[in-house]
Amino acid sequence: MDTSSRKPNIIVAMFTMKCPSCRQTHVFINKSIFPLSEMVMLKDECEVCGQKMKSERNNGGGINYALTMILFFLNLCWYWPIFGLSYKDNSVYYYLFASTAIVLLAQPYLMRLARMMYLYLYVGFGNTRRVEVPSERSAGGDE
Secondary structure, eight states: OOTTSSOOOHHHHHHTTBOTTTSOSBOBSOSSSOSGGGTTOBOSBOTTTOOBSTTOSSTTHHHHHHHHHHHHHHHHHHHHHHHOOOTTSSHHHHHHHHHHHHHHHHHHHHHHHHHHHHHHHHSOTTOOSOOOOOOHHHHTSOO
16 A cells, blocks of 8 residues: 555544644644644645635634543542542642643643644545635625
8 A cells, every 4th residue: 555645643633733634734823832822823724735724613612621621530530549539638629729730731732632623523534625614805795
């Protein structure tokens, strides 16, 4: 089998923030999460396949909430066996403080991952049709 025609791994492509259609180019304007004000800005379209990136309306907010709750649960899974939790002392407050700090530090990456998951749900691999988004200027009728 020719390696150039092989389908790239979907998990690796999603976590490295590659285009959901061709899985070759980055979809965000900045590869880094810094500056934070531009961390979730998508490119208009993929340079390789031409897939429109700004096709989603929701921006993955619900997925971001689910990822945040999963991270809180995973923090509970490691915190409880190591430090223990009890209603008789302040250990629950320590857990909440530690878990909140971890979630806040991971939030920029979680927001990007949520957008990527949302894009991967709606754009298939090798999708040749472009998802068109109506612009506000053309919707007005008068230019």
